Amino acid sequence: MKQQEYEQQNNWQLKLAVIIIIFSIYIYLYLSNSLEITLAKSWVFGLIVGFILQRSRICFTAALRDPFLFGLTKLSRALILSTIIVSIGFAYIQYQQQLNGLPVQGKFVPLGWHIPIGAFVFGLGAAVSGGCASGTLTRLGEGYKLQWVVIVGFIAGSVHGSYDASFWYQLIRSQKTTHLPQLVGWGNALVLQIIFLLFLYLLSYWWEKHKF
Known part of the structure; x- marks a missing residue:
């Protein structure tokens, strides 16, 4: 009986998924033809990001909460690795902007209370x-x-x-406003940040092993 209910639930979810996909395609075609192609691209981008967030179970709050409540650091380590990748990418982009005499893009907020x-x-x-x-x-x-x-x-x-x-x-x-590359240079700033993030990664790994 449970197997039959499970199969019926899967069939219902499959039908709903097909309806959502058709509806999403319709929205994309409507936006691209009737309004702006930028809105259509934003719609597709939002769907992709939402799918990735749902399947990966990424939650920034859980990444900071779970180590203290449950001793789990899987999300924390994933967040640290993504921060390392983003840091390298942004450092390259901002450094190229500075070399070309362009203002460095980014939101720099002063440190304070x-x-x-x-x-x-x-x-x-x-x-x-x-x-x-x-x-x-x-x-x-x-x-x-x-x-x-x-x-x-x-x-x-x-x-x-x-x-x-x-x-x-x-x-x-x-x-x-404090910008680390302005204090120690771009190369040193990137190396210091990566070393600090790797330290946090190893610390979170040790924390999970210590808790369990």
Whole structure:
């Protein structure tokens, strides 16, 4: 009986997947023909990113939470490795921009009291809700009821944040912005960052072995 119910559930999911794929193709054709091709590309990009997030189970909150609650560091190590790859890519892009006399692209925020306060508030909300923005959207699509409540708070907080963001930026604008390549050079900055991230990777691996 359970086997039959399982097969019926799989058939229902397969039919739903076919409907979603057809609907997604229709949306792409509509956007590319009626509106802008950029919107169509954004639609495809969003679908790909969403699929990767759902299948990989990547959640930035879990990557920082699981080592302390469960002693698991698989997501933490994946996040560290991705940060190493991104660091190399961004360092190359920014270095080429500087060589060509272009302004270095990136959002550089001054170090100060606002970072630990913001991190605490974000971490508290993420721990209570069970995930960060990507994790919330993924679980929302999977049918978790809690995330319907979380997404309402997420939208309300985003609207309020956009309303008074200028006030908070005014408080930190006078502080000095620190860019590591400007202090020690591009090569040294990249090497130092990779060494630090590798240290965190080994530490997280040891932590999981120590916990279990």
